[in-house]
Amino acid sequence: MLSYILRRVVNYVVLTFLATVCAYMLTSAFMDPTRRYQGRNPPLDPESITRTVDELGVNPDVPVLERTGAWLHRLVTEGSFGRTIHQTDVLTEMVARAGxxxxxxxxxxxxxxxxxxxxxxxxxxxxxxxxxxxxxxxxxxxxxxxxxxxxxxxxxxxxxxxxxxxxxxxxxxxxxxxxxxxxxxxxxxxxxxxxxxxxxxxxxxxxxxxxxxxxxxxxxxxxxxxxxxxxxxxxxxxxxxxxxxxxxxxxxxxxxxxxxxxxxxxxxxxxxxxxxxxxMGQFTIDAVTQSDVNAATGAVFFAAVLVLISSTLSEILYAALDPRVRS
Structure with a gap:
């Protein structure tokens, strides 16, 4: 039974990773964080807007694949999902709101x-x-x-x-x-x-x-x-x-x-x-309405982890109730 559960957990972990990467690519392709800074009175300097989105790693002028590669490198090396448009760490925000x-x-x-x-x-x-x-x-x-x-x-x-x-x-x-x-x-x-x-x-x-x-x-x-x-x-x-x-x-x-x-x-x-x-519900809605790419990706990761945990628990219960699936 243990080997069966481990196989399923590995599958779910891979799926969670792929779902998170796909979420970042999709949000990067369809969200434009610069819109949040446009239409203000007095208007902001375009160079300041570009510098801000560059610091966040969400500049829509940069190709999606290039942004995804930089985001993955930061995720693997630093364990960070980046910063929100409010200049707070995404992972820190998620931990505070997840409870x-x-x-x-x-x-x-x-x-x-x-x-x-x-x-x-x-x-x-x-x-x-x-x-x-x-x-x-x-x-x-x-x-x-x-x-x-x-x-x-x-x-x-x-x-x-x-x-x-x-x-x-x-x-x-x-x-x-x-x-x-x-x-x-x-x-x-x-x-x-x-x-x-x-x-x-x-x-x-x-x-x-x-x-x-x-x-x-x-x-x-x-x-x-x-x-x-x-x-x-x-x-x-x-x-x-x-x-x-x-x-x-x-x-x-x-x-x-x-x-x-x-x-x-x-x-x-x-x-x-x-x-x-x-x-996290309010966090997700704010991320979508404010075109916050990094925060929206973190919200998808949170949802994927919850589904991973619930799926693992269901597999354990399934194996406990039906011995035929353990082999």
Whole structure:
């Protein structure tokens, strides 16, 4: 199993590297950092603009391949993604913001996967009954609803709840409250309060998609031969389904989790904007809107690493659940 996992990790590392290089080449080809300095009053000296983009290594007048080669040399020799248009180190910015985003992503993705699998299994077992219908309709409504709309709705409900109790119980602006006491429990309570709404939104939207996929997989195994064999050996229907059916039905979910993580990451980006979280989502949007080539490449690298990690975890789970893939 270890050799199987190592082979997969090597493949993912190579893909991450290629994705990052391609991201730099594409952003360099289509983004023009000099536009940020144009149209100002008073106008900036063209030579100053050229000198600035040369220092950043993103001068659009330099051929893309030449810029890519210089960027790769700096990445390999210095371990640096370059500097942003604000003259800050890209990697330093990413490290500072990654923790903010990961708090939301890790908790939200795990809860979404667990809740989605549970609802999918429950809906399949209770097929066409009231519980299955409720889960199905609720899932379709959530899937059809844009993420930022769900975030705004939760903010409205939280505002009304705070007004009803007469106290700011749920806080949803920013990742923390300035001036909160440094002690552990006050800081923990403040963190939970700020994470509550975006985590609920990310969990519900992720669970809606997971439940549909898991329900389909579970329905495929309900009438399988091994389920009937287990029943013939004396197991109850519930025991046969949980001991044999659920394990087989969950196997495809491990792969689906890895490839749906990108969608979850996109959803968290919009939620960060809605809830004013200064994380990698806001960093990515700022990089794109400001034509910041180095920052945009760093954002793609961050997303690729997260997908690499989730893919590796899915491979481990897949190998643990299905021994046939270990050889």
């Amino acid at each position: 903010v985003s990961l708090r939301l992503l890790v908790v939200g993705s795990v809860l979404a996967a667990v809740l989605g699998v549970a609802l999918g299994v429950w809906g399949a077992v209770r097929q066409y009954r009231a519980a299955d219908s409720v889960i199905t309709y609720a899932s379709y409504v959530l899937i059809a609803t844009p993420t930022f709309v769900g975030g705004v709705v939760l903010m409205i409900l939280a505002t009304r709840f705070n007004a009803a109790v007469g106290e700011q119980v749920i806080r949803f602006t920013g990742a923390y409250t300035p001036g909160v006491p440094p002690e552990f429990w006050p800081r923990l309570a403040d963190t939970v309060s700020h994470m509550l709404l975006p985590t609920i939104a990310l969990t519900l939207f992720g669970a809606a998609a997971y439940s549909r996929y898991q329900r389909s997989m579970m329905l495929d195994v309900l009438n399988a031969d091994y389920i009937r064999t287990a029943r013939a050996k004396g197991r109850t229907r519930t025991s046969a389904l949980w001991r044999h059916g659920v394990r087989v039905a969950v196997i495809p979910m491990t792969t689906y989790f890895a490839y749906s993580f990108g969608t979850l990451l996109a959803g968290s980006t919009f939620l960060e904007v809605v809830f004013s979280w200064n994380g």
